[in-house]
Amino acid sequence: MMLFAGKKALVFGVANKYSIAWGIAQALHAEGAEVGFCYGIPELEKRVRPLAESLNARLIEECNVNDDAALERVFRCAEEAYGALDVVVHSIAYAERRDLDGRFVETSRAGFNTALETSAYSLVALARHAERLMPSGGSILAMTALGSVRVLPHYNVMGVAKAALEASVRYLAHDLGPRGIRVNAISAGPIKTLAASGVAGFRDTYRLHEQASPLRTLVTPEDVGNTAIWLCSDLARTVTGQVVYVDSGWSIMGAHTLPSEE
Numbered sequence: 001m002m003l004f005a006g007k008k009a010l011v012f013g014v015a016n017k018y019s020i021a022w023g024i025a026q027a028l029h030a031e032g033a034e035v036g037f038c039y040g041i042p043e044l045e046k047r048v049r050p051l052a053e054s055l056n057a058r059l060i061e062e063c064n065v066n067d068d069a070a071l072e073r074v075f076r077c078a079e080e081a082y083g084a085l086d087v088v089v090h091s092i093a094y095a096e097r098r099d100l101d102g103r104f105v106e107t108s109r110a111g112f113n114t115a116l117e118t119s120a121y122s123l124v125a126l127a128r129h130a131e132r133l134m135p136s137g138g139s140i141l142a143m144t145a146l147g148s149v150r151v152l153p154h155y156n157v158m159g160v161a162k163a164a165l166e167a168s169v170r171y172l173a174h175d176l177g178p179r180g181i182r183v184n185a186i187s188a189g190p191i192k193t194l195a196a197s198g199v200a201g202f203r204d205t206y207r208l209h210e211q212a213s214p215l216r217t218l219v220t221p222e223d224v225g226n227t228a229i230w231l232c233s234d235l236a237r238t239v240t241g242q243v244v245y246v247d248s249g250w251s252i253m254g255a256h257t258l259p260s261e262e
């Protein structure tokens with residue numbers, strides 16, 4: 001019996017075949033879920049539609065998560081297509097490129113607001129809509145990164161946004177728990193995606209993880225997808241409000257040794 005047989009999932013944040021959300025969508029589909037897709041801007045449709053259609057998606061909609069009317073509309077579409085939802089995936093982040101380089105202290109008010117609204121508040125808005133379509137309970141999953149709790153050079157305002165996202169996961173888990181809706185996050189190690197390429201110095205981070213994480217291996221969207229199906233399925237039915245690290249063990253270290261220094 002597949003873990004998500006007969007279940008419906010709505011995935012926000014596929015931009016292309018490298019997206020973490022695509023890894024999660026494929027894993028959910030492989031376990032029997034019917035998956036719908038929401039993408040952020042019209043320009044992405046040409047990439048997202050073929051991917052979504054390859055999984056026989058019935059719902060493929062544009063949705064800027066900062067637009068309340070767009071959110072209202074796509075959750076109405078989801079209700080029409082599926083009736084109810086079992087899983088909602090939030091795999092979205094955005095900050096101005098200039099705020100992902102240099103000194104955090106230079107972050108502008110507007111840049112701060114943009115990053116926090118798109119990358120953290122959007123989970124709250126999504127969860128509010130999802131709650132209405134999860135009358136028998138469900139699972140909401142967000143994507144975060146170590147920059148929420150440790151300083152990652154250049155990650156800057158995105159680290160602050162991820163801290164807000166993780167706190168939101170806990171408050172949402174408290175609010176929605178009595179309705180049987182679980183809310184969790186996966187904190188992934190660096191993965192080469194469109195969003196990651198916007199962070200200055202990303203290539204070095206990537207190389208360092210491969211060489212110095214305890215498992216000496218990089219995380220893939222498939223790895224995140226596999227953890228997501230555990231976290232979103234009944235296998236994790238008493239897990240909520242948590243941040244699960246999928247990072248080859250990087251976050252347990254207090255110092256990192258390069259192979260040449262061993």
Ligand SMILES: NC(=O)c1ccc[n+]([C@@H]2O[C@H](COP(=O)([O-])OP(=O)(O)OC[C@H]3O[C@@H](n4cnc5c(N)ncnc54)[C@H](O)[C@@H]3O)[C@@H](O)[C@H]2O)c1
Nearest residue numbers: 013014015019020040064065092093143190191193194195
């Ligand atoms: N790649 C990594 O190294 C890494 C590591 C840890 C966590 N994450 C997180 O994973 C998530 C997915 O990122 P990714 O690395 O797959 O990159 P990605 O570029 O493939 O995905 C980011 C998505 O956010 C969407 N988005 C941005 N603004 C939006 C808006 N206003 N409305 C709707 N959608 C919007 C983009 O369209 C895109 O689909 C993000 O939350 C990111 O912070 C990434």
